Amino acid sequence: MTWRRFCTALFIAVATVALAASPEALGSDAEKVLPSASPASTADHSTFEILKNTFDTGREVTKACLSCHNQAAKQVHASTHWTWEVANGKTGHLLGKKNVINNMLISVSANGPYCARCHISNEWNGEDFDFTAEDQVDCLTCHDTTGTYALKRNHFLRAKCSACHVTFDKSLARDVVRKPVFNELAQKVGKPSIATCGSCHFESDGGDGVKHGDLDTSLLTAKRDLDVHMAKDGFDLTCITCHKTERHLTRGSYYVPKAKDTRGVDVVGGSRATCESCHGQAPHPETANQKLNDHVDRIACQTCHIPALARGGVPTKTYWDWSTAGQLGDDGKEFVELNDKGRAVNSTQRGIGRWAENLTPEYVWFNGKVEHLGLGDTVDPENVVLLNVLGGSPDDPDRASGRSRPCAVNSPSTRQTRPWSPPACMEKPLIPSGKHSIEKNPSPPR
Numbered sequence: 001m002t003w004r005r006f007c008t009a010l011f012i013a014v015a016t017v018a019l020a021a022s023p024e025a026l027g028s029d030a031e032k033v034l035p036s037a038s039p040a041s042t043a044d045h046s047t048f049e050i051l052k053n054t055f056d057t058g059r060e061v062t063k064a065c066l067s068c069h070n071q072a073a074k075q076v077h078a079s080t081h082w083t084w085e086v087a088n089g090k091t092g093h094l095l096g097k098k099n100v101i102n103n104m105l106i107s108v109s110a111n112g113p114y115c116a117r118c119h120i121s122n123e124w125n126g127e128d129f130d131f132t133a134e135d136q137v138d139c140l141t142c143h144d145t146t147g148t149y150a151l152k153r154n155h156f157l158r159a160k161c162s163a164c165h166v167t168f169d170k171s172l173a174r175d176v177v178r179k180p181v182f183n184e185l186a187q188k189v190g191k192p193s194i195a196t197c198g199s200c201h202f203e204s205d206g207g208d209g210v211k212h213g214d215l216d217t218s219l220l221t222a223k224r225d226l227d228v229h230m231a232k233d234g235f236d237l238t239c240i241t242c243h244k245t246e247r248h249l250t251r252g253s254y255y256v257p258k259a260k261d262t263r264g265v266d267v268v269g270g271s272r273a274t275c276e277s278c279h280g281q282a283p284h285p286e287t288a289n290q291k292l293n294d295h296v297d298r299i300a301c302q303t304c305h306i307p308a309l310a311r312g313g314v315p316t317k318t319y320w321d322w323s324t325a326g327q328l329g330d331d332g333k334e335f336v337e338l339n340d341k342g343r344a345v346n347s348t349q350r351g352i353g354r355w356a357e358n359l360t361p362e363y364v365w366f367n368g369k370v371e372h373l374g375l376g377d378t379v380d381p382e383n384v385v386l387l388n389v390l391g392g393s394p395d396d397p398d399r400a401s402g403r404s405r406p407c408a409v410n411s412p413s414t415r416q417t418r419p420w421s422p423p424a425c426m427e428k429p430l431i432p433s434g435k436h437s438i439e440k441n442p443s444p445p446r
Contacts, residue, residue: 046187055182058122058153059135064186066134073134075248081120082131084108086255093372095255100372101387103416104205104320107375114163117154118200140182142196143189150199152180164207166336166344194220194230197239209314213359218312226312242272259368259392260300275301300366308358315341315355321417324351367392 045051050064066073080086085096093099097108097115108115116124122138123129130136140149154164155176161168202208202216209216219230228234229242243252252273261274264281272278282293283301310316327348329335334348343355369391379385 041190045189048187051186052183055186056179058138058140058182061182061186062122062135062137062139065139065189072139072248073137076120076137077132077134079248079250080253081248081250082137084119086253088256088370088372093374095372095374099374101374101377102205103387104211104317109375111163117163118204139189140185141199142192144185144196145188145190145193146185147195149180149185150196151176152178154199156180162349164203166347166349167338192238192240192245194238209310210317213309213316213356214306216310216312216314216316218314222312242278244272255370255372257368257370259366303363306361308360310357310359313357315343315357316359317343317353318356318359319352319354319415320350321352322350323417325349327351364390365392365394365396366390367396 048068050067053064055061055064062073076082080096083096084098085094087093088095101107105111105114120138120141121129121136123136138153141153144150156179161173198215198217198219201212202219203210204215205211209218219227222231222234224231224234229237240250243250245251258274261276262281264276265279266272266277275283279301281296283296284290284292324346325348329348335346336344336348337346339345339355341355344350344353345355346352371389371391373379373385373387
């Protein structure tokens, strides 16, 4: 080794030690000092003359952004947030929102205009949309810091009110559909926050916390006992602290999950989208019962550390019977029946629904392989159809690697009775000419 290489290696080693906490203080190979929140921007966008112009559309704002960030749109176009497609190398399936059957609104093909409100584009409104157009990337969706754009955007895209709201005050419609003041928003852009991520991920498929029992607006004001990572009195992290983003590509995939991260601590160079990437393979300190670290080999962190779902005061949906939609009240008119939390338990628009809080997860063995039901797949209408099946059992041959293990389910098992198209095949369009039970099997842990 040359002297120069030795010095370089020494510098890297010292820097690495400086970044890491003391193993004696943290226990084993765990790193409990998590990355700090993202630093403030190095640019004051309110001083840029081009952003002081009057913009009539989001596309005009994007063109202004691209005048400096001229590679941004190309990077976004390569992301799953844009394509809504991802290939699972383990199963060979082409997955993503475009291709799978979901547990709430069936599929993008059946509800395109509504689903498109959460796409990071300016005007995706049909099959003729140009996915190669750089000015169609909506920069404000992720980079608004005012907290006002998402609501305006969802409404000026002119989705039907009933797409989200079972009940709503029509007198407020005029204000929410009013066009945003784009130049004011453009001058206040910044890094994505919990609120900007949540504007889609908290409100997906019909409202706050409806689809995911672990993603809802309670995270915006979470205390330590709800989420120690995001709580202001905890580590005060954001979504992108762990779902690290480089060149607009976000780490951590729902469709290509890991049963176990065998790399361990890799806070700097890794994805951070697993517990092990920050906490290591032996996360419990030496002062604790060492049997706890023995469990890590076969039991997912979430099994113990997520004891319940929908714990923040926001109910999540656990059952939806589409076959009961369309019924009228005794007076022959449409009706809505709400529970004490304002959630619709029966309505003409959506049929019967059930909700739950502090929901005990289901526990399954998981080896990292998931099979998703897609458009065109044949189903048996006489039996329960699983939308996504987690692979794994205690007797898996790769037991020694620890990749097959019990894990806590992070999203509720949503059961549904929904329409299907004969022959018994999930295809486009879905015709409500019959019904069968759909069960959303537990999702792998995030």
